[in-house]
Amino acid sequence: MVEVKNISKTFRLGKKQMALDGAKSKFRTAVRNVSFNAFPGEIYGLLGPNGAGKTTTLRCISTLIKPDEGEIIVEGINAGTDSREVRKRLCLLTNDLKTDPNFTADYLFRFFGRLHGMAQSDISARREILFDAFGIKEFANVKTSDMSSGMKQKLSIAISLVHDPRVVIFDEPTNGLDIITARSVTDYLKELRDNGRTVIISTHIMTVAEKLCDRLGLIMEGRIAAEGTPGGILEMTGAKDLDDAFFDIYRKSKEVPDEE
Amino acid sequence: MRNNIITIMKKELKRVFLDRKLAFAVFIMPGLTIAVIYSLMGGMVDKLGKDTVQYVPVVHTINAPDEFLQAAQEMYGPGITVVMGMPAESEELKAKVMEGDADMLLVFEDDFMNRTSGGLPSVDSYMNSTRDYSVRAEYMITGVLDSLKMGILAQRLGGMEGAAVFETNKKDLADSGEKAGKAIGMLLPMLLTIFLFAGAMQVGMDTIAGEKERGTIATMLMTPVKRGHIAMGKMLSLAIISLVSCLSSIAGIIISLPFSNTIFGGGFELSDLAYKASDFALMILQTAAMALSFVSMICLISSLARNIKEAGGFIAPAYMVVMVMSMSTMFMRPEAGWSYFIPVYGNILCIKDILIFDYAPLHGIYSLLSTLAFSGLMAWLMVRAFYSERIMKSA
Numbered sequence A: 001m002v003e004v005k006n007i008s009k010t011f012r013l014g015k016k017q018m019a020l021d022g023a024k025s026k027f028r029t030a031v032r033n034v035s036f037n038a039f040p041g042e043i044y045g046l047l048g049p050n051g052a053g054k055t056t057t058l059r060c061i062s063t064l065i066k067p068d069e070g071e072i073i074v075e076g077i078n079a080g081t082d083s084r085e086v087r088k089r090l091c092l093l094t095n096d097l098k099t100d101p102n103f104t105a106d107y108l109f110r111f112f113g114r115l116h117g118m119a120q121s122d123i124s125a126r127r128e129i130l131f132d133a134f135g136i137k138e139f140a141n142v143k144t145s146d147m148s149s150g151m152k153q154k155l156s157i158a159i160s161l162v163h164d165p166r167v168v169i170f171d172e173p174t175n176g177l178d179i180i181t182a183r184s185v186t187d188y189l190k191e192l193r194d195n196g197r198t199v200i201i202s203t204h205i206m207t208v209a210e211k212l213c214d215r216l217g218l219i220m221e222g223r224i225a226a227e228g229t230p231g232g233i234l235e236m237t238g239a240k241d242l243d244d245a246f247f248d249i250y251r252k253s254k255e256v257p258d259e260e
Numbered sequence B: 001m002r003n004n005i006i007t008i009m010k011k012e013l014k015r016v017f018l019d020r021k022l023a024f025a026v027f028i029m030p031g032l033t034i035a036v037i038y039s040l041m042g043g044m045v046d047k048l049g050k051d052t053v054q055y056v057p058v059v060h061t062i063n064a065p066d067e068f069l070q071a072a073q074e075m076y077g078p079g080i081t082v083v084m085g086m087p088a089e090s091e092e093l094k095a096k097v098m099e100g101d102a103d104m105l106l107v108f109e110d111d112f113m114n115r116t117s118g119g120l121p122s123v124d125s126y127m128n129s130t131r132d133y134s135v136r137a138e139y140m141i142t143g144v145l146d147s148l149k150m151g152i153l154a155q156r157l158g159g160m161e162g163a164a165v166f167e168t169n170k171k172d173l174a175d176s177g178e179k180a181g182k183a184i185g186m187l188l189p190m191l192l193t194i195f196l197f198a199g200a201m202q203v204g205m206d207t208i209a210g211e212k213e214r215g216t217i218a219t220m221l222m223t224p225v226k227r228g229h230i231a232m233g234k235m236l237s238l239a240i241i242s243l244v245s246c247l248s249s250i251a252g253i254i255i256s257l258p259f260s261n262t263i264f265g266g267g268f269e270l271s272d273l274a275y276k277a278s279d280f281a282l283m284i285l286q287t288a289a290m291a292l293s294f295v296s297m298i299c300l301i302s303s304l305a306r307n308i309k310e311a312g313g314f315i316a317p318a319y320m321v322v323m324v325m326s327m328s329t330m331f332m333r334p335e336a337g338w339s340y341f342i343p344v345y346g347n348i349l350c351i352k353d354i355l356i357f358d359y360a361p362l363h364g365i366y367s368l369l370s371t372l373a374f375s376g377l378m379a380w381l382m383v384r385a386f387y388s389e390r391i392m393k394s395a
Helices: A016-023 A054-061 A083-089 A105-115 A120-133 A148-158 A179-196 A206-212 A231-239 A241-255 B001-019 B020-054 B068-079 B087-099 B114-119 B133-156 B176-216 B217-221 B226-266 B277-304 B309-331 B337-341 B345-355 B361-387
Strands: A001-013 A029-039 A042-047 A071-073 A088-095 A168-169 A198-203 A215-220 A223-228 B058-062 B080-085 B104-108 B123-126
Touching: A001 A054, A016 B337, A029 A042, A029 A054, A029 A198, A029 A215, A029 A223, A029 B217, A042 A179, A054 A071, A054 A088, A054 A198, A054 A206, A054 B176, A083 A088, A105 A120, A105 A148, A105 B001, A120 A148, A120 A231, A148 A179, A168 A179, A168 B087, A179 A198, A179 A206, A179 B337, A206 B277, A206 B337, A215 A231, A215 A241, A215 B080, A215 B104, A223 A231, A223 A241, A231 A241, A241 B001, B001 B020, B001 B226, B020 B176, B020 B226, B020 B277, B058 B068, B058 B087, B058 B133, B058 B361, B068 B133, B068 B345, B087 B123, B104 B133, B114 B133, B123 B133, B133 B361, B176 B217, B176 B226, B176 B309, B217 B226, B226 B361, B277 B309, B277 B345, B277 B361, B309 B345, B337 B361, B345 B361
Parallel strands: A042 A198, A042 A215, A088 A168, A168 A198, B058 B080, B058 B104
Antiparallel strands: A001 A029, A001 A071, A215 A223, B104 B123
16 A cells, blocks of 8 residues: 655756746745545555656655655655655566666566565565566567667566566556556556556556556646546546546646635 | 665766777777877987987087197097188177077187287187087087196196096996886876876766766656765765776876877886886875866766756866876975875875886875875765755756
């Protein structure tokens, strides 16, 4: 289980970033008082436009960055005080996570298994399962520099899952994937959920959210604007589909005055 | 903990050792390049020296007395060509010396020999210091004029016995080993330092900044391994790589020695270098300490940089400082003991001291302590950088 309690995160912008964003302030609050719980056996989706704060939230949960305020509890462990223990129990996959081009899939898989403190036999057992699930066996001994982007993405996923984490976090899981790879990824996420894992994903694609997620948190300008099951959100807004519901909530969130 | 560091070290070493192109560039290329370049340089310097010695300089003279011609003939025989000229040709001959068409011009005062008995006649010599042959001619003519001077003195004092006041007998008491040590100790510490830094720099920029640029370091940061251990694993593997790369460069120098002996001062054989096992052990210790300080510094810089290009820009000034430090030890050997406390500089001085058989253990301790403290500080800052969100944000 993952408990996110009132987390906020502010970044200091460089001059270049300020110019790019047209920002007047040196500071940008990416996430404001975000709270939600994700339970074992469910896929929780953070749905929002680009720059809404989805990735920052996921990176905070994954302990890559620390929230300025609030608390994150992963499987009963405080991510702020015991980040290493948290990392033993979760994995993060984003498009930013790349594989070293100088090594084969097999070597990298075993390398990361060792870094997770796994025994050689356990690594081999996980290799069998994951290489099978993502069809990596055929290119297990190919250097990643010689792989297609789809192959690399599959390998990244397999590497992230090497230690069989209780909590799986995927940032935009189907981004940049071909239709077949995307399907194998979403199928595997469902399988993880069915095996009692806590899965949190972020996406800006409505169909992915609708088909994959058991519950959704609609995140806009760093805040959770609405939360519930896809059906519950449709009911709450009275919209025909998630697309309309999203824009309805987006409009309403714009009408709420800023607290700061 | 140790296992994680070793796992990361193995991966980093494998990356370099098993990549044929990279391994060739880091471990073979430096040695090969140095062996070829030094052999060629040594060959050229040798050839130049031989050419100059074998060359027969052409010296033009005006009003030269017969005694001078006789002295030149006695000293060098056909090894020098003396051409007699007329006073009117003086300007033309000077121009020839300037252009390199003649090697030297000597203008004696009219009636030179007679004037030596009553006055102080002069000889004006014209040479071109930018031309090796002219310099060689001047060296020879100085000897001839000295001989002429002695001859005149002998005449005045009634024989050569009267002209001689004392004689000098020069005896070099240094043994061949020390001479060889002095020769090798001038250049080798500087070369060792530069090769060590260059070896570390080549791979060091890629090991962290490159991983940040490619986005591969984030995968490692997501494991439960302490970030400090990731940093240490990378740093220690880089130390091994830079040492092996440096060994390749040293091997290159050794291979080239039969041809490049002249560059190192000349006049010694490899067999003259009678270092003991303890000398080699001390040299390895100092070199390893220096490698540690280089890699810790390069790793810190690489951690702070966002990409390889930026890392290259940051490392360049550090490389300059190291080069200046190492070059200064070629000509200077400070007396003050505190000099050995300067990280890197102290190590270079110690290596030089070992090579010239003048090593003081206390200086060795100073240099090792300061280098370890410096490396520790760099490593600590690097680990801090690994924990910094701002620095690792690109990961």
